[in-house]
Amino acid sequence: MTELSNNNFINTISSKIPLILLFVSILNDYDFNHLGLKYFSFNFSYILIFYYSVKKSESLGYSYIFIAGLFNDVVGGTPIGLTSLIYLIICVAASYLRNITLRPSLIKDGIFFLITILIVNSLLFVALNFIFNYELNYFDQIINITYTFLLYFLFSSLFDIFENYFVGSNNVR
Amino acid sequence: METSRDDFVIAIRSAFLKKGAQQRFSLLSLILFSIIFLILGSLNFKAINYVKITIKEIVYRSSFIVSGPENFIKDSYFTIQNHTNLYKENEKNKSELAKLKSKDLSNKFIILENQRLKNIIDDYVSESDAVVAKVLSDKGSPFLKSIIINKGSKQGLYLGMIAMDGEYLVGKVVEVNYLSSRVLLLSDLNSKIPVTLEPDGLLSILSGTGEDHGVIQYTKKYKEIQSQSIIYTSGTSGLFKAGIPIGRINSNFLDDGKKVEFFSDFSQLRFVQIFSFIKNEAE
Numbered sequence: 001m002t003e004l005s006n007n008n009f010i011n012t013i014s015s016k017i018p019l020i021l022l023f024v025s026i027l028n029d030y031d032f033n034h035l036g037l038k039y040f041s042f043n044f045s046y047i048l049i050f051y052y053s054v055k056k057s058e059s060l061g062y063s064y065i066f067i068a069g070l071f072n073d074v075v076g077g078t079p080i081g082l083t084s085l086i087y088l089i090i091c092v093a094a095s096y097l098r099n100i101t102l103r104p105s106l107i108k109d110g111i112f113f114l115i116t117i118l119i120v121n122s123l124l125f126v127a128l129n130f131i132f133n134y135e136l137n138y139f140d141q142i143i144n145i146t147y148t149f150l151l152y153f154l155f156s157s158l159f160d161i162f163e164n165y166f167v168g169s170n171n172v173r
Numbered sequence: 174m175e176t177s178r179d180d181f182v183i184a185i186r187s188a189f190l191k192k193g194a195q196q197r198f199s200l201l202s203l204i205l206f207s208i209i210f211l212i213l214g215s216l217n218f219k220a221i222n223y224v225k226i227t228i229k230e231i232v233y234r235s236s237f238i239v240s241g242p243e244n245f246i247k248d249s250y251f252t253i254q255n256h257t258n259l260y261k262e263n264e265k266n267k268s269e270l271a272k273l274k275s276k277d278l279s280n281k282f283i284i285l286e287n288q289r290l291k292n293i294i295d296d297y298v299s300e301s302d303a304v305v306a307k308v309l310s311d312k313g314s315p316f317l318k319s320i321i322i323n324k325g326s327k328q329g330l331y332l333g334m335i336a337m338d339g340e341y342l343v344g345k346v347v348e349v350n351y352l353s354s355r356v357l358l359l360s361d362l363n364s365k366i367p368v369t370l371e372p373d374g375l376l377s378i379l380s381g382t383g384e385d386h387g388v389i390q391y392t393k394k395y396k397e398i399q400s401q402s403i404i405y406t407s408g409t410s411g412l413f414k415a416g417i418p419i420g421r422i423n424s425n426f427l428d429d430g431k432k433v434e435f436f437s438d439f440s441q442l443r444f445v446q447i448f449s450f451i452k453n454e455a456e
Contacts, residue, residue: 027232027239066203070210074232075310077317077348077355080225081210088204095200099184132215135362137383 014166018052018059018159026072041140042147043117045072047155049087050113053094056163062091079132086120093119106156114149121145226350233321233353237309251441303446304328306336309353318361318381319344320442325352335413336445338437342406342417343445354447358439359387359419367409368419370402379404379419379433385440387420389431398422398431414450 025044045068052059069084076083093116097109121141128134213221306322324330326349334346336356344364348355357364364381370389377392389398402422408415420435 024239027236028243062200062203066206069207070228071232074225074228075236077319079211080214080221080228081207085204085207085211088200088207092200092204095187096184099187100180137362140383 015059017162018048018056019061019064022048022060022064022068023071026068026075039143040147041144042151043144044155045087046090046117046120046148047113047152048159049090050094050116050152051156051159053091054098054109055159057095057098062088065091078128078134082124082127082132086124089120089123090116106153109156110149110152113152114145117145117148229350230352233309233350236321237323240310303448304330305444305446306354307444308442318358318364318383318439319347320356320358320439320445322354322356322445322447323352324447325350325354327351330354330447331449334447334449335417336447337417338442338445340418341435341437342413342419343435343437343439343442346447356445356447359435360385360439365390366413367407368404369407369415370398370404370422373397373399373402376407376409385435386423387433387435389422389433404433 022045025048049060049065065087066084069082069087070080072078072083072087073080093112097112101108121144125136125138125141128136210221214225304324306324306328309321309323320336322336330346330349332346332349335342336344336346342359344356344358344361346354347357359366359379359381360383361381362383364379364387366379367376368379368389369376375392375397378390379387380390382388387404389404392398400422404419404421406413406415406417406419418436420433423432423434
C-alpha cells in the first residue's frame with residue numbers, strides 16, 4: 001500500500017517536471033549566458049514548449065504557459081503579455097503540427113520548429129523594435145534562432161529518453 | 174483540392190479552439206488575454222499595473238531562490254580561480270600599495286581644493302546617503318543587461334538614482350517596486366550617458382553594446398582619442414555628478430571603434446550602492 005502511494009507520488013512529480021523545468025528556466029535564464037560565450041545563446045523555453053505541445057500537450061497546460069510568459073516578461077523587462085503571446089503562438093503551431101501529422105519524425109518536427117521560431121522571433125522583433133521602441137541586436141537574434149534550432153534535436157532526444165525511461169509513458173507521440 | 178483546404182481549416186480550428194484533457198482555456202482565449210494585457214499595459218491601465226507589480230515582487234524573490242544553486246556553482250568556480258591567482262596578485266598589490274600611499278597625501282590636498290572650487294561654481298558636491306543593496310538576480314542575457322536589487326521605494330529609492338560599485342559607476346535605477354528595483358547597467362544597448370575622456374577632455378556619449386564593453390559615440394574627434402584614456406561622467410545631463418570614473422579606452426580594440434572597458438566587472442556584482450547627487454544648498 002505504501003509502495004503504491006510512493007509510486008503515485010513519484011509519477012505525479014515526474015509528470016510535473018516539464019512544468020517545473022519551464023518555470024526554473026524562465027526564472028533562472030537557463031541558457032548558459034553566464035559562460036560569457038560571445039556567439040552562443042538559445043531559448044530553452046521555446047524548445048520545451050514546442051516539444052511538449054507536440055508530443056504530450058497535457059504536460060504543460062496552456063494556462064501555465066501563459067503565466068510563464070508573464071513571468072518571462074517581468075524577468076526580461078519586455079512589455080507584459082508579449083512573451084505569453086509568443087509562447088501561445090508556438091503552442092498553436094505545435095498543435096497544428098500534431099493535428100496534421102500522421103507519421104511523426106524528428107526531422108519534420110525540427111523543420112517545422114525552425115519555421116515557427118523564425119515567425120515568432122520576427123514578430124517579437126517587429127513588436128519590440130517598431131511598436132515598443134526597444135533596441136535589439138539583429139545579429140544576436142540570428143545567433144539565438146540558429147542555436148535554438150540546432151539544440152532542438154539534442155533536447156528533443158533528451159526529453160524522449162526522459163519520457164520513455166523515467167516517466168515511462170507510452171503515449172508520447 | 175477542396176478536401177485539402179478543408180483539412181487545413183479543421184486543423185487550424187482544432188489548434189485554436191480545442192481544449193486538452195486538463196486545459197481550462199482554449200488557446201484562442203489565452204491569446205486574446207495576452208493581447209488585452211499588452212494593449213492595456215501599454216496604455217498604463219491601473220489594474221494591469223497592479224498585476225505587474227505583484228508579479229514582479231513574486232518573480233524577483235523566487236528568481237533569487239531559484240538561481241541559488243547556479244550562483245553557488247559560479248561562486249565556487251570564481252573562488253577557486255581567485256585562489257590560484259592569489260600569490261601573483263599579492264606581489265602586485267604590495268608594490269601598488271607603496272605607490273598609492275605616496276600619492277594619497279597629495280590627493281588629500283587636491284580633494285579639499287576641488288571641493289572649495291566646486292562650491293564656487295555651484296556644482297553637485299554632496300551626495301545623498303548611500304543605500305547598500307544586494308543583487309538579487311543578474312540577467313546576463315544578450316538582450317538585456319540589468320540587475321535586480323533588494324531595495325525599493327520602501328527604502329527611499331526612486332527612478333534615476335545611480336548605482337555604484339565602490340567608486341565606479343555601474344548604471345542607474347530604471348524601475349522601482351516596493352521592495353525591489355531594477356538597475357539598467359551601462360553595458361545595456363539602451364544605456365547612453367554623457368561622458369568626458371581624460372586627459373584630452375573630449376565630451377562624448379558612452380553607449381552600451383549588449384556585451385561586456387561600451388562604445389564611444391557621437392563625437393567628431395575620434396582620431397584624437399588616445400588609447401588608455403579614462404572615461405568619467407561629464408555631468409552634462411544634470412543626472413550624474415561630473416567625474417565619476419567608468420572605464421578606459423582599450424588599446425587592443427582601438428581600431429575597431431572606440432571600445433570602452435568598464436572598471437567594474439558587471440558579472441561579479443554582489444552588492445551595489447545607490448546614490449543620488451544633490452547640490453549643496455547651504456553654500
